[in-house]
Amino acid sequence: QIRAKARMCANQEVVCHEDFCLHARDYGAKLAQRGVLPALLSGPPHLDPDRTFAVAHAAEVCPFEVSLELAREASAVVCDYNYVFDPAIALFGLADEGALEDTLLVVDEAHNLVDRAREYFSPRLARSAVRQARRIVEGHRQKVCRDLDELLGSLDELIEREASGALGAREGSRRIELDPRPLAEVRLALDALVAPYFTFKRNAEIWLARDPVVDVLLSLARVTDLLQDGGRELVPLAERSGGGEPDERLRVYCLDAARFTGATIARSAGCVAMSATLEPFEFYRDLLGFDPDRTDTVSLPSPFPPENRLIVAVDEVDTTFRARARWYGRIAELVAELAPPGRNGLVLFPSYAFLQEVASRLFVPDHTVEVQRGDDSDRLRREILARLRGGGKPVLLL
Known part of the structure; x- marks a missing residue:
């Protein structure tokens, strides 16, 4: 799993020079002498970024560079779109001809790639x-x-x-x-x-x-x-x-990045694009650059029984960007009222700023409130998931 360089850096500032950074100094020699890669590759099959950081930091080698070294040995790599589709920062020369011919791409939330790719090619x-x-x-x-x-x-x-x-x-x-x-x-x-x-x-x-x-x-x-x-x-x-x-x-x-994303997809061994919002298929197929003659589509029903779904529309508050500040308190009250008794709950917000404003006003005594932050590590996310699965006090996750 590739985590962004800024989040993997062992210093306060990302300055990648051996005269400034202890972890960049003599990187190749320390990597070999201290057995960093064998230690990580002999461990659990999932090369977790937190563990990679800890082992690399202890050996005084760059954690981000170590994660790139590990990716060369991995059977599957989880990373952001830009490491494959943005030619300015593509990993391991993935923008080069032939680099993806043995690689199967799996693109999650593929509808987001349309705008992201436009941005890559709009400098x-x-x-x-x-x-x-x-x-x-x-x-x-x-x-x-x-x-x-x-x-x-x-x-x-x-x-x-x-x-x-x-x-x-x-x-x-x-x-x-x-x-x-x-x-x-x-x-x-x-x-x-x-x-x-x-x-x-x-x-x-x-x-x-x-x-x-x-x-x-x-x-x-x-x-x-x-x-x-x-x-x-x-x-x-x-x-x-x-x-x-x-x-x-x-x-x-x-205006349309299909030519560029399509070229990357065509160079791969195959590509699976997934999303809950990829319909109409032909529209997104063309925007993402898939070859119509080589593309199959499948639509799967929701695994959740429709009779279990309750939709409640509350029209007494205004959540638009300009008006929402006047309603933070009332929104917090509504969240507390709708929190499922004795069960976990999930509250979704369009931004972290909106989330924090409501969270600061929220009082739900029967639930443990967990607030996601933009900089949460994978380890913290796993801890929250463990609490959601546990049998203790129910969790309300914001």
């Missing part, structure tokens, strides 16, 4: 990000810093020129004709400065959890690649936002 290049990158190098006398500052300055001017030409003084977004060649020239020049820049950072002992210069380079690469692709589903936009921090951006907006 932005923002002036605010470019200015932040310039602040890293400005004031330094080294040639690489002067060269970077000049290139980033020209990129800043290019974004401003395109946005002003399309929008004038207005806010919003507008479709533009964007020539990829000037961006490609800046990208090529920036690429040539990457190695000298990392040498400068090391000598200056600049350690950053996220490097704004690298972020700009990656965004520029993704925007340029998609502009050069030239697909009809890829729309170049100029954007300007106002408010407290006005910004201007160039963006490639992906």
